[in-house]
Amino acid sequence: MLYLADIDASALRELLRAHDLDLQIVADELPIPGSYWGEPEAGLIGATVFARADTPVHSVLHEACHLIVMPTERRARVHTDATDSIAEEDASCYLQIVLADALPGVGRERLMADMDEWGYTFRLGSTRAWFENDAAEAREWLQTRLLLSPTTRNAIN
Incomplete structure (x- = not known):
């Protein structure tokens, strides 16, 4: 970890x-x-x-x-519990993986392994499998809100 x-x-x-x-x-x-x-x-x-x-x-x-x-x-008014919907939760999971690449010594591979170790659960059994094969809705949700590039798996900003 x-x-x-x-x-x-x-x-x-x-x-x-x-x-x-x-x-x-x-x-x-x-x-x-x-x-x-x-x-x-x-x-x-x-x-x-x-x-x-x-x-x-x-x-x-x-x-x-x-x-x-x-x-x-x-x-402005959030305190402790930020979850509003499953869509936001999935988008948060997806974006944290993408943003990990911006941190020296972290990267998406390490972050996904740590997510698995902590106990994140996804239908396909691992964070990587979810990210690569089952996260289209989260990716589209982020792209629609201009938080993710429409042509790559990179964050905007």
């Missing part, structure tokens, strides 16, 4: 800033505000993603992607 302490947090912070989000790193001994799954999983309140050094990178990206895919007006 790749943790926040294992990567360049400034690269993650810049990635989130590109989507008008903030990353707040919490001291190791403090609770993580807005964590839906409990510590050490990332939390969110408004446009801020909270994490500690022991927070898995996939968790930070997943919560950030929830904020990225939701309408701006909802983002």
